[in-house]
Amino acid sequence: MSVFSWPARVYWEDTDGGGVVYYANYLRFLERARTEWLRSLGYSQWVLAREPGIVFAVASLTVEYRRPARLDDELTITCQARADRAATIRFEQKIFRGHSPEDGPPILTAAVRVACVDAHTLKPRRLPESLMNVLISS
Amino acid sequence: MSVFSWPARVYWEDTDGGGVVYYANYLRFLERARTEWLRSLGYSQWVLAREPGIVFAVASLTVEYRRPARLDDELTITCQARADRAATIRFEQKIFRGHSPEDGPPILTAAVRVACVDAHTLKPRRLPESLMNVLISS
Amino acid sequence: MSVFSWPARVYWEDTDGGGVVYYANYLRFLERARTEWLRSLGYSQWVLAREPGIVFAVASLTVEYRRPARLDDELTITCQARADRAATIRFEQKIFRGHSPEDGPPILTAAVRVACVDAHTLKPRRLPESLMNVLISS
Amino acid sequence: MSVFSWPARVYWEDTDGGGVVYYANYLRFLERARTEWLRSLGYSQWVLAREPGIVFAVASLTVEYRRPARLDDELTITCQARADRAATIRFEQKIFRGHSPEDGPPILTAAVRVACVDAHTLKPRRLPESLMNVLISS
Numbered sequence: 001m002s003v004f005s006w007p008a009r010v011y012w013e014d015t016d017g018g019g020v021v022y023y024a025n026y027l028r029f030l031e032r033a034r035t036e037w038l039r040s041l042g043y044s045q046w047v048l049a050r051e052p053g054i055v056f057a058v059a060s061l062t063v064e065y066r067r068p069a070r071l072d073d074e075l076t077i078t079c080q081a082r083a084d085r086a087a088t089i090r091f092e093q094k095i096f097r098g099h100s101p102e103d104g105p106p107i108l109t110a111a112v113r114v115a116c117v118d119a120h121t122l123k124p125r126r127l128p129e130s131l132m133n134v135l136i137s138s
Numbered sequence: 139m140s141v142f143s144w145p146a147r148v149y150w151e152d153t154d155g156g157g158v159v160y161y162a163n164y165l166r167f168l169e170r171a172r173t174e175w176l177r178s179l180g181y182s183q184w185v186l187a188r189e190p191g192i193v194f195a196v197a198s199l200t201v202e203y204r205r206p207a208r209l210d211d212e213l214t215i216t217c218q219a220r221a222d223r224a225a226t227i228r229f230e231q232k233i234f235r236g237h238s239p240e241d242g243p244p245i246l247t248a249a250v251r252v253a254c255v256d257a258h259t260l261k262p263r264r265l266p267e268s269l270m271n272v273l274i275s276s
Numbered sequence: 277m278s279v280f281s282w283p284a285r286v287y288w289e290d291t292d293g294g295g296v297v298y299y300a301n302y303l304r305f306l307e308r309a310r311t312e313w314l315r316s317l318g319y320s321q322w323v324l325a326r327e328p329g330i331v332f333a334v335a336s337l338t339v340e341y342r343r344p345a346r347l348d349d350e351l352t353i354t355c356q357a358r359a360d361r362a363a364t365i366r367f368e369q370k371i372f373r374g375h376s377p378e379d380g381p382p383i384l385t386a387a388v389r390v391a392c393v394d395a396h397t398l399k400p401r402r403l404p405e406s407l408m409n410v411l412i413s414s
Numbered sequence: 415m416s417v418f419s420w421p422a423r424v425y426w427e428d429t430d431g432g433g434v435v436y437y438a439n440y441l442r443f444l445e446r447a448r449t450e451w452l453r454s455l456g457y458s459q460w461v462l463a464r465e466p467g468i469v470f471a472v473a474s475l476t477v478e479y480r481r482p483a484r485l486d487d488e489l490t491i492t493c494q495a496r497a498d499r500a501a502t503i504r505f506e507q508k509i510f511r512g513h514s515p516e517d518g519p520p521i522l523t524a525a526v527r528v529a530c531v532d533a534h535t536l537k538p539r540r541l542p543e544s545l546m547n548v549l550i551s552s
Binding site: 020 | 150151153154155156157158160162208209
């Protein structure tokens with residue numbers, strides 16, 4: 001199972017009055033990495049939402065905040081995905097400070113379960129076959 | 139033209155690493171007041187978006203930031219609306235620290251022009267007749 | 277252990293292009309309830325940050341997203357706190373649609389572990405004695 | 415006066431229930447470009463905040479929203495800066511869809527006046543001499 005990684009920079013918008021990244025805003029970084037992982041496989045969520053009419057909704061998550069990130073920090077966000085039944089993807093994600101996961105221990109680790117749902121009814125839908133194949137073979 | 143006012147509290151989510159409210163987040167407070175003004179007139183934006191299928195889109199704004207707001211501050215946001223042609227509302231808005239506009243000078247003043255647009259095409263649509271009547275008579 | 281509850285309204289700022297509340301933004305609602313629970317006990321985080329110089333940092337969290345919230349929804353966020361060693365508080369939190377936890381099942385459940393840390397060094401600090409006493413006796 | 419430009423991608427976090435970027439969130443894109451412009455000149459805001467102890471605070475802004483940006487859009491944000499007295503920078507900023515300002519008309523134009531203030535007192539401070547020189551000679 002390969003690891004996808006994506007960079008992000010911490011801007012003022014991400015910080016809070018404590019001088020570090022606001023705890024909810026790390027979830028934005030996590031989502032950017034998941035979105036770019038999908039894009040790297042050829043999937044645009046904007047396109048998927050119209051045809052075949054599916055969106056991905058977070059069903060549950062667990063986050064361990066280990067060290068804070070600060071203004072101007074360069075972060076690397078990783079994501080590893082595996083299929084979890086027909087309509088769910090499980091992501092293991094980490095955030096590192098610096099340009100590479102090798103620069104030190106993660107400042108945050110997360111497990112995120114994402115459900116594939118109908119864009120209109122929000123009811124579960126099977127993952128696209130081609131995406132499922134990627135997940136199984138990776 | 140009567141002045142509508144709405145309270146807000148500053149939470150961690152609103153602040154940035156400078157210890158004050160992040161400049162973009164005041165616009166969230168301004169929008170809450172406009173939304174509650176509409177609601178006070180009986181209009182739910184959620185309902186309007188489906189029937190008659192209109193949403194309000196900010197077309198332009200001017201903001202003067204006079205003093206910063208901080209964590210835990212209680213704010214009062216005011217809004218005065220007037221129709222501006224058939225498809226636009228102009229709002230004069232202010233933010234005060236404390237429970238009342240009488241507590242001191244505004245910490246922020248803004249002029250916001252909001253267009254009534256089709257929820258799907260985003261093209262201009264006339265304001266609902268009943269809303270227009272409220273705006274003209276107020 | 278009594279349950280504290282706090283209301284919130286869903287505004288445009290909270291939603292995303294899927295038409296529902298963005299998954300990270302529920303964490304803002306959760307924090308507002310924790311902050312107001314502290315305030316109900318007489319603690320201002322703004323004051324605590326200066327004297328005795330402590331802030332609360334989320335150390336870990338688990339969230340189950342059960343149903344989406346939408347624009348204009350009125351939510352009730354609950355929080356139950358208990359001390360967890362000398363420097364940590366554990367919160368059990370739920371979000372309900374409507375004015376009361378009795379209106380139906382929660383749309384979201386969360387467990388949030390919050391560490392008391394030094395405002396400058398971000399190193400663990402003991403909870404204020406008076407707060408500890410409240411947590412133990414509740 | 416040269417034009418600095420910086421790319422951004424629209425993610426779910428940036429959109430709202432109307433399917434387009436939430437009006438306040440364009441201001442985050444604008445700030446990223448200003449921050450990266452400063453960085454391109456060798457200034458880290460994190461460093462400046464500690465020594466000489468200055469931060470930049472938006473004093474006023476005007477924004478024209480011309481066309482909406484949508485999920486997955488790639489944006490180019492430009493910024494042109496000029497000194498405005500000893501303690502203020504004026505920025506002319508534009509946001510374009512696509513990789514280059516030549517790809518079409520801007521979807522948003524803005525004028526942003528930013529004050530240099532003391533990181534602690536928030537009172538006006540002179541711009542660093544070296545930055546002033548860059549602004550005058552550019």
